[in-house]
Amino acid sequence: MQQLKQVLEEEVLPKVRKPLRYLGNEYNAVRKDWQAVKLRSLFAFPDVYEVGMSHLGLQILYGVVNAEPDYLMERVFAPWPDLEQELRTRAIPLFSLESLRPLADFDCLGFTLQYEMSYTNILNILALGGLPLRAQERGNEAPLVMAGGPCAYNPEPLAEFIDFFVLGEGEEVILEVFAVMAAHRAIRQGKQDKKEVLKELARIRGVYVPSFYEALYDEQGKFQGVKVKEPGAAPRIVKRVVRDLDQAYFPARPIVPYLEVVHDRMMLEVLRGCTRGCRFCQAGFLYRPVRERSKDLLLQQAEKISEHTGHQEISLTSLSTSDYTCVEPLLQEVLNRFEGKNIGVSLPSLRVDSFSVNLAKEVQRVRKTGLTFAPEAGTQRLRDVINKNVTEENLMEVAEAVFQEGWTQIKLYFMLGLPTETLADLDGIAALAAKVLLRGREILREKGSKQRPTVTVSVSSFVPKPHTPFQWEPQDSIALLQEKQKYLRNRIREKGIVYHYHEAEVSFLEAVFAKGDRRLGQALEEAWRLGCRFDGWSEHFRYELWREAFRKTGIVPEEIANQPLTYQDALPWDHLDTGVKKEYLRREREKAYELATTGDCRFAPCSVCGICQDLDVDTRLRKGE
Amino acid sequence: MRLCLQYSKEEEARFLSHLDLMRAMERALRRAQLPLVFSEGFNPHLCVSYASALAVGVTSEGEYLDLPLKGDWPAEEAVQRINAVLPAGLKMVAAVPVTQRRESLMAIINLARYRVEIPLRQAIEQKEAEEMIAQVLARPAYSVLRRGKKGERQVDIRPGLWQLQGWAENNKLILHIAVQTGSQGNVKPEEVIEMVKDTVSFSRGENFWGENIRIHRLGLYIRENDKIYSPLERA
Numbered sequence: 001m002q003q004l005k006q007v008l009e010e011e012v013l014p015k016v017r018k019p020l021r022y023l024g025n026e027y028n029a030v031r032k033d034w035q036a037v038k039l040r041s042l043f044a045f046p047d048v049y050e051v052g053m054s055h056l057g058l059q060i061l062y063g064v065v066n067a068e069p070d071y072l073m074e075r076v077f078a079p080w081p082d083l084e085q086e087l088r089t090r091a092i093p094l095f096s097l098e099s100l101r102p103l104a105d106f107d108c109l110g111f112t113l114q115y116e117m118s119y120t121n122i123l124n125i126l127a128l129g130g131l132p133l134r135a136q137e138r139g140n141e142a143p144l145v146m147a148g149g150p151c152a153y154n155p156e157p158l159a160e161f162i163d164f165f166v167l168g169e170g171e172e173v174i175l176e177v178f179a180v181m182a183a184h185r186a187i188r189q190g191k192q193d194k195k196e197v198l199k200e201l202a203r204i205r206g207v208y209v210p211s212f213y214e215a216l217y218d219e220q221g222k223f224q225g226v227k228v229k230e231p232g233a234a235p236r237i238v239k240r241v242v243r244d245l246d247q248a249y250f251p252a253r254p255i256v257p258y259l260e261v262v263h264d265r266m267m268l269e270v271l272r273g274c275t276r277g278c279r280f281c282q283a284g285f286l287y288r289p290v291r292e293r294s295k296d297l298l299l300q301q302a303e304k305i306s307e308h309t310g311h312q313e314i315s316l317t318s319l320s321t322s323d324y325t326c327v328e329p330l331l332q333e334v335l336n337r338f339e340g341k342n343i344g345v346s347l348p349s350l351r352v353d354s355f356s357v358n359l360a361k362e363v364q365r366v367r368k369t370g371l372t373f374a375p376e377a378g379t380q381r382l383r384d385v386i387n388k389n390v391t392e393e394n395l396m397e398v399a400e401a402v403f404q405e406g407w408t409q410i411k412l413y414f415m416l417g418l419p420t421e422t423l424a425d426l427d428g429i430a431a432l433a434a435k436v437l438l439r440g441r442e443i444l445r446e447k448g449s450k451q452r453p454t455v456t457v458s459v460s461s462f463v464p465k466p467h468t469p470f471q472w473e474p475q476d477s478i479a480l481l482q483e484k485q486k487y488l489r490n491r492i493r494e495k496g497i498v499y500h501y502h503e504a505e506v507s508f509l510e511a512v513f514a515k516g517d518r519r520l521g522q523a524l525e526e527a528w529r530l531g532c533r534f535d536g537w538s539e540h541f542r543y544e545l546w547r548e549a550f551r552k553t554g555i556v557p558e559e560i561a562n563q564p565l566t567y568q569d570a571l572p573w574d575h576l577d578t579g580v581k582k583e584y585l586r587r588e589r590e591k592a593y594e595l596a597t598t599g600d601c602r603f604a605p606c607s608v609c610g611i612c613q614d615l616d617v618d619t620r621l622r623k624g625e
Numbered sequence: 626m627r628l629c630l631q632y633s634k635e636e637e638a639r640f641l642s643h644l645d646l647m648r649a650m651e652r653a654l655r656r657a658q659l660p661l662v663f664s665e666g667f668n669p670h671l672c673v674s675y676a677s678a679l680a681v682g683v684t685s686e687g688e689y690l691d692l693p694l695k696g697d698w699p700a701e702e703a704v705q706r707i708n709a710v711l712p713a714g715l716k717m718v719a720a721v722p723v724t725q726r727r728e729s730l731m732a733i734i735n736l737a738r739y740r741v742e743i744p745l746r747q748a749i750e751q752k753e754a755e756e757m758i759a760q761v762l763a764r765p766a767y768s769v770l771r772r773g774k775k776g777e778r779q780v781d782i783r784p785g786l787w788q789l790q791g792w793a794e795n796n797k798l799i800l801h802i803a804v805q806t807g808s809q810g811n812v813k814p815e816e817v818i819e820m821v822k823d824t825v826s827f828s829r830g831e832n833f834w835g836e837n838i839r840i841h842r843l844g845l846y847i848r849e850n851d852k853i854y855s856p857l858e859r860a
């Protein structure tokens with residue numbers, strides 16, 4: 001151990017870029033006595049440090065576990081290729097940040113699955129840690145490997161590699177999981193019987209052990225569903241939900257990185273969930289119902305994190321912060337309390353309305369950058385299809401407010417390839433952008449400003465996601481998406497509009513991995529063997545290697561991404577239950593084709609998606625409390 | 626009031642760049658709940674001024690910063706408070722109030738001392754080490770290439786190399802260096818190392834040198850005529 005530490009610090013780290021990524025001695029990092037605890041765990045984030053350290057979930061789970069005297073949790077991130085190279089040449093195993101121990105020393109490893117394009121990094125972390133990739137090849141001595149996060153709601157492409165998945169909000173269930181693992185080892189002198197411990201874990205609500213289930217296929221190889229193989233395993237696994245956000249664990253002492261990370265600020269989570277009901281949005285269906293945190297508690301929490309981190313900015317985070325029912329008073333009080341300390345406030349997610357622009361105006365006294373909004377589609381018809389309840393009036397009102405208030409840039413997010421899309425919808429995007437720009441010019445001219453407005457149009461491609469009303473929808477082929485991207489580029493002529501789009505190949509692979517079944521694991525492993533890493537980073541993305549991996553493993557990815565599913569088809573995630581009924585998703589999809597919108601159950605009547613009825617939770621708003 | 630604080634950057638913090646260090650320091654100063662001073666204007670920033678930047682990989686026991694505070698604070702209490710909340714590897718050593726109308730640290734500091742360890746691929750005797758140093762010092766001039774805003778230029782570092790001592794220690798050549806630093810002229814320890822290597826390689830060959838040179842700053846000083854003061858003495 002001492003030797004490894006020395007080699008790393010003296011020889012390896014001085015050679016790599018940003019060695020601080022691998023040190024683990026940041027302020028508030030927890031280094032516990034290895035011998036003094038009953039269970040040693042490692043949080044594995046399958047992306048680079050700066051991304052992982054911006055993730056609130058990591059700080060929450062790290063805090064929850066390390067608050068327990070019997071457990072410890074350390075961290076590991078995907079090593080950047082320069083470190084991977086050094087580790088491979090010297091045959092040094094990948095190590096944890098806090099104690100520089102190899103992965104194999106831990107009792108369990110937990111991956112967070114935030115996006116599909118991080119999957120090759122998961123395999124790479126296991127491999128560099130010296131662990132066999134496949135769950136069944138890891139014996140009793142190896143750490144148990146678990147995973148959670150949004151992609152765990154269709155984890156089938158990873159089923160061969162991960163011992164168990166946890167569905168739902170981690171802080172709600174992690175200590176139950178740890179208690180079972182610790183008790184299991186306690187009566188076996190620190191050892192584990194893997195099969196046995198998995199059986200014990202499978203009894204916990206929300207835990208899914210894929211090896212206890214079997215995927216069925218017909219003669220043509222068509223997926224037929226997942227069946228229980230191990231007696232006693234639950235036929236359906238239901239997610240775990242925090243009922244009351246005020247009671248949930250809150251990380252008052254988050255780790256303060258030395259390096260500049262992507263979100264380098266305090267994160268104050270004001271609410272969880274969103275019931276606006278956008279039909280393409282997976283987060284909207286996974287994190288139901290809406291649960292707000294009370295304002296007074298948030299203020300106390302802000303004081304605490306500020307005291308323990310020294311950060312200069314507080315971010316009021318959630319899926320849609322303008323929807324927080326106490327957002328104005330909260331913002332006022334946060335500004336009052338922290339202005340004297342020169343601590344700023346940021347709002348990461350703004351609804352398309354002038355109310356949100358006013359909030360932004362409050363927090364940005366200096367109008368530094370522009371503001372970002374997401375109308376998502378170019379025509380009212382298509383916005384009704386996706387249930388994005390934003391009108392052109394809303395957007396123009398926003399544009400007006402933005403330019404009036406002194407910003408000169410506005411960024412608009414749209415999606416290409418949405419169900420029922422026609423060229424008119426693409427024309428609509430170009431027309432909206434032009435209209436916003438024109439309004440911006442008028443306003444700036446009226447104000448006598450010399451500056452020119454800029455409108456950035458950022459276009460991503462629709463990815464059909466499990467557990468959404470559009471889960472049955474096909475994705476446009478790569479060629480068609482590219483054609484649409486080009487078409488749109490030609491429609492956008494004005495100087496003053498900047499046009500960005502995402503690589504269609506990446507969106508395609510996202511759809512493949514979002515919707516795929518267990519067989520996809522082979523292609524994933526092959527792609528990793530061929531050298532795919534950091535697929536979410538355009539400088540590392542190697543599409544030709546992915547094609548080769550599919551070819552070698554006989555998988556036709558187009559069949560997964562580009563083919564529509566019928567209501568009769570078994571879905572690889574049918575046994576995993578978010579609480580939202582499949583019937584409800586189907587009804588929402590049918591409404592989409594009828595151009596019928598669904599109201600937000602916070603303000604409109606409950607549309608009975610099923611979660612509050614089945615999971616014994618409810619929408620908790622704080623207004624008037 | 627203004628405090629002049631001496632701090633160290635130890636092993637655990639050696640991979641911090643100056644920017645990382647400034648960020649970590651600002652956060653710690655905020656956590657210490659001292660009455661900090663911010664600049665005026667739309668985008669107020671914390672008022673701290675650093676004596677000198679330290680490169681990634683270099684440790685130090687003698688770094689300095691000036692910290693203006695609102696109201697009077699006992700220097701010792703400030704040191705304690707900051708030390709309670711500094712991250713691993715950074716430590717306040719001492720502090721004094723700046724009494725005179727003194728210029729910025731950056732303007733007055735003109736001497737830096739370093740200890741350098743150069744691993745060697747073969748052991749040497751103390752006498753050999755001394756000969757090497759004598760050879761180096763015998764050079765009347767030594768040009769290094771510097772990249773600045775106006776492109777590259779050659780600079781003679783010999784006049785700014787004020788002291789050089791060396792001795793042998795377990796397959797290592799240990800150097801103590803005193804160089805000119807600051808706005809009047811600035812010699813980096815890396816440049817002196819280059820000069821030493823260049824001179825000695827002439828007789829010993831390139832293969833003589835091992836990897837992983839360690840540089841440690843012993844302190845920053847103010848040299849006035851023949852006297853040398855620490856910044857705390859000149860507060």
Ligand code: SF4
Nearest residue numbers: 289601606607609612
């Ligand atoms: S059950 Fe009703 S109130 Fe609860 S999240 Fe679903 S639609 Fe909203």
